[in-house]
Amino acid sequence: MENITYDAIVVGSGISGGWAAKELCEKGLKVLLLERGGPYDHVKDYKTATKDPWEIPHRGRTTSEQKKKYPVIHRSWAAQEVVMDAWANEEDNPYTEVKPFIWWRSYRMGGRSILWGRQSYRLSQMDFEANEKDGVAVPWPINYADMAPWYDYVEKFAGISGSNENLPQLPDGQFLPPMELNCVEKDMAERIRKEYESKRHLIIGRTANLTKPIEGRVNCQYRNRCWEGCPFGAYFSTQSSTLPAAQKTGNLTIRPYSIVTKVLYDKNSKKALGVEILDAEDNQTYEIKSKIVFLCASALNSTWILFNSATDVWPDGLGSSSGELGHNVMDHHYNIGAGGIIEGYEDKYTYGRRANGFYIPRFVNLGSDKRDYLRGFGYQGGAGREGWSRSVAELSLGGTFKDALTEPGVWSVGAQGFGEILPYHENKISLDKTKKDKWGLPILSMDAEIKENEWKMRKDMQSELKEMLEKSGVKNIGGWDGGHAIGHGIHEMGTARMGLSPKTSVLNKWNQVWDCLNVFVTDGACMTSSACQNPSLTYMALTARAADYAVSELKKNNI
Numbered sequence: 001m002e003n004i005t006y007d008a009i010v011v012g013s014g015i016s017g018g019w020a021a022k023e024l025c026e027k028g029l030k031v032l033l034l035e036r037g038g039p040y041d042h043v044k045d046y047k048t049a050t051k052d053p054w055e056i057p058h059r060g061r062t063t064s065e066q067k068k069k070y071p072v073i074h075r076s077w078a079a080q081e082v083v084m085d086a087w088a089n090e091e092d093n094p095y096t097e098v099k100p101f102i103w104w105r106s107y108r109m110g111g112r113s114i115l116w117g118r119q120s121y122r123l124s125q126m127d128f129e130a131n132e133k134d135g136v137a138v139p140w141p142i143n144y145a146d147m148a149p150w151y152d153y154v155e156k157f158a159g160i161s162g163s164n165e166n167l168p169q170l171p172d173g174q175f176l177p178p179m180e181l182n183c184v185e186k187d188m189a190e191r192i193r194k195e196y197e198s199k200r201h202l203i204i205g206r207t208a209n210l211t212k213p214i215e216g217r218v219n220c221q222y223r224n225r226c227w228e229g230c231p232f233g234a235y236f237s238t239q240s241s242t243l244p245a246a247q248k249t250g251n252l253t254i255r256p257y258s259i260v261t262k263v264l265y266d267k268n269s270k271k272a273l274g275v276e277i278l279d280a281e282d283n284q285t286y287e288i289k290s291k292i293v294f295l296c297a298s299a300l301n302s303t304w305i306l307f308n309s310a311t312d313v314w315p316d317g318l319g320s321s322s323g324e325l326g327h328n329v330m331d332h333h334y335n336i337g338a339g340g341i342i343e344g345y346e347d348k349y350t351y352g353r354r355a356n357g358f359y360i361p362r363f364v365n366l367g368s369d370k371r372d373y374l375r376g377f378g379y380q381g382g383a384g385r386e387g388w389s390r391s392v393a394e395l396s397l398g399g400t401f402k403d404a405l406t407e408p409g410v411w412s413v414g415a416q417g418f419g420e421i422l423p424y425h426e427n428k429i430s431l432d433k434t435k436k437d438k439w440g441l442p443i444l445s446m447d448a449e450i451k452e453n454e455w456k457m458r459k460d461m462q463s464e465l466k467e468m469l470e471k472s473g474v475k476n477i478g479g480w481d482g483g484h485a486i487g488h489g490i491h492e493m494g495t496a497r498m499g500l501s502p503k504t505s506v507l508n509k510w511n512q513v514w515d516c517l518n519v520f521v522t523d524g525a526c527m528t529s530s531a532c533q534n535p536s537l538t539y540m541a542l543t544a545r546a547a548d549y550a551v552s553e554l555k556k557n558n559i
Contacts, residue, residue: 006032006253007554009275009290011260011305014111016523016539017296018238018246019154023547024294025251029554032288033246034258036280036297037088037107040114042239046229048082056081072102076488082228086115092438100485101446103300103492109256110238111298112490115227118208118235118355119380120160121533122151122171126366131529134374137328137423138499140528141509144171150541157245158236158540159214161356162206170361170533176211178204179220179356183348184383184411188472189358195471200363205356205380208236208537217241222352235355257281259439263293263318263519265310271559272519275305278439292518292550292559296543299524300429303495304444306506307431310516319496319506319513319521326430328423328497329448330530332489336458338465339414340477342383349385349408357382360415360468362532364460373456374422377532379465381415413474417461420532422453423494427486448486458484491535493527511546518559522546 007029010020021033039045048056060081062074073079073087088105095103106112125144132139148171155174163178181189181204189202209220217233217240226235233240246252257280264273264287274289295302303326309318319325360379364371386409427448435443462479469477486492499505502514507526513519522543524535553559 005274005289005291006030007290008032008292008294008550009034009288010294010296011275012111012295012297012301012523013109013238013243014106014296014298014523015113015116015238015536016543017111017294018113018242019540019543020294020296020522020547021246021252022242023544024551025246025249027547027551029251029551031246031252032290033252033254034260034275034277035109035254035256036259037109038256040109040239042233042244043229043231046231049225049228049231073104075102078104083115086227093443094435094437095443096432096435096445098445098447099449101448102485102487103446104487104490105298109254110243113237114229114239116536117534118226119359119534120155120158120162120206120208120537121359122173123147123531123533123538124169124171126169127529127531127533130375130531131423136374136529137425138497138501138504138528141498141500141505146509147538147541147545150545151537154537154540154544158208158241158537159210159217160206160208160537161211163203165201165203165361167201167361169366173206175206179207179209179211179354180204181358182350182354182383184342184345184413185358188383188413191472192360192468195468196363200360200468202358202360205359207356209355210234220355222354224353224355226355259441260297260305261285261308261441263295263305263309263516264289265313265318265516267313270516272516278441280439283439291554292520294543294547294550295519295521295525296523299492299495299527300444302521302523302525303429304431306496306513306521308442314515318519319515321515322502322504322506324425324497324504325506326495327425327428328494329427329429329446329486330421330423330493330527331486332418332491332530332532332534333421333450333454333458333484334416334418334489335482335484336461336480337379337381337414337416338462338469338477338479339381339412340469340474341410341412342472342474343411344473345385345411348411358415364464371456371460373453375420375453375457375532377417377419377457377461379415379417381413383411383413385409385411413469413472415465417458417465418489418532418534419454419457419461420530421450421486423497423529424451427494429495446486450484450486454484491524491530493524493530493535496521496525497528498526499528510549511542512559520546520550
């Protein structure tokens with residue numbers, strides 16, 4: 001295989017890599033998809049997805065050994081038995097934290113497309129123009145009009161369920177029928193609309209869960225066990241969606257256990273010749289040639305590859321001529337919210353386990369609303385009624401206690417904010433050349449934190465939510481704030497931003513590396529700002545758009 005020259009190499013098989021493979025294959029290119037982890041097959045490898053909770057060996061809890069091997073994952077809520085094999089081994093794949101940084105990585109086929117929360121929102125025109133308007137960082141080189149047809153395109157294929165709301169800060173899309181708000185959420189939505197004179201909205205989440213079948217994929221069964229892998233293909237993932245489409249063309253080759261160490265760069269032609277890989281199983285190095293390269297290894301790993309590429313031309317790596325490679329790390333700050341109980345619905349109960357919740361779109365710093373910080377936030381949450389599992393058996397005994405548990409408990413509601421983090425130049429990653437991973441490769445050093453703008457925003461994120469809950473009739477309201485380390489939001493972005501000039505950005509408006517136009521970066525690394533919406537839908541649209549352009553340019557012999 002190493003003697004073949006492919007039309008395209010795609011690095012990484014997650015959300016962006018899967019889309020790149022699909023689009024390039026469907027346009028007739030011979031594509032090699034490189035994944036640093038092992039295979040992970042649709043349905044067959046979803047080992048726990050159809051098991052009952054009592055069949056899981058440790059009933060969902062992690063072992064002492066896992067706590068030692070995965071200390072970062074154990075800092076948060078994701079340390080659960082059914083998905084521990086999904087996370088990258090932290091002993092083999094360490095990184096340095098100059099400042100606290102939580103890096104969620106999944107090194108296997110499909111990457112985090114199996115694990116993601118599936119919330120799918122478009123960025124708006126105000127998001128694309130925010131940097132320029134606020135005088136922050138650099139302007140985006142594209143706007144909403146450039147992206148709208150590509151949002152349309154990927155939504156139709158991925159299958160996004162949601163409701164049209166006609167909100168300028170949250171553009172509508174090509175939606176499947178929405179899931180339903182439950183009775184409490186519906187009443188809350190109406191109270192919020194009235195109390196805030198239709199300036200605030202509580203809507204059902206826009207999620208990549210099918211509400212009706214699409215091309216062999218069955219609609220969501222309301223099991224809410226998505227991250228174990230869906231045997232029905234009811235939510236968008238590489239395995240259920242883009243990978244089968246790419247394979248159907250006959251143009252795809254997959255090579256697992258392939259750690260891409262660098263892009264091969266030719267000084268004379270100023271083009272990439274392909275990539276160098278380290279085989280994770282035999283520890284041998286191979287060179288593989290291609291006409292174009294798509295880096296979709298996840299934001300920080302794509303930049304790691306650039307750091308290690310063409311260092312004989314640019315000491316800081318391919319794409320570093322602007323001085324921006326590795327800088328402008330972003331995320332969404334969250335882990336702050338509020339909740340309480342709500343009375344008067346004792347005769348109502350929910351059916352199934354809806355794999356979705358409600359969403360309250362951004363309402364601050366819009367129109368006449370002005371705050372003492374830039375940008376804004378949204379909320380994600382839900383209401384539900386406690387079941388029998390609310391009580392701990394040791395607290396009571398006897399028939400009366402058992403009878404009480406046959407009745408559902410109180411209705412409760414809660415939400416947490418997701419806020420925008422500005423693209424600060426000083427928030428950066430770099431190579432720590434003093435430490436190596438299992439394969440002897442240099443590791444990343446993380447030096448990023450939230451700043452005054454975000455700390456001010458967090459105060460409003462909690463106080464505004466408490467007020468809305470109170471006006472919705474919620475009682476016993478309590479708030480929480482667990483702080484935020486960059487990366488905790490699982491939405492790492494930046495480090496190879498798009499821009500209008502090669503002097504101030506790493507990529508142009510087509511996601512091409514300014515210094516090497518046959519290399520494209522379409523994952524979170526390319527983001528120029530973060531907005532406050534979940535970013536995965538934007539990665540999909542950017543990838544499809546870049547692939548279309550790449551094939552067009554390739555046919556014209558321009559790259």
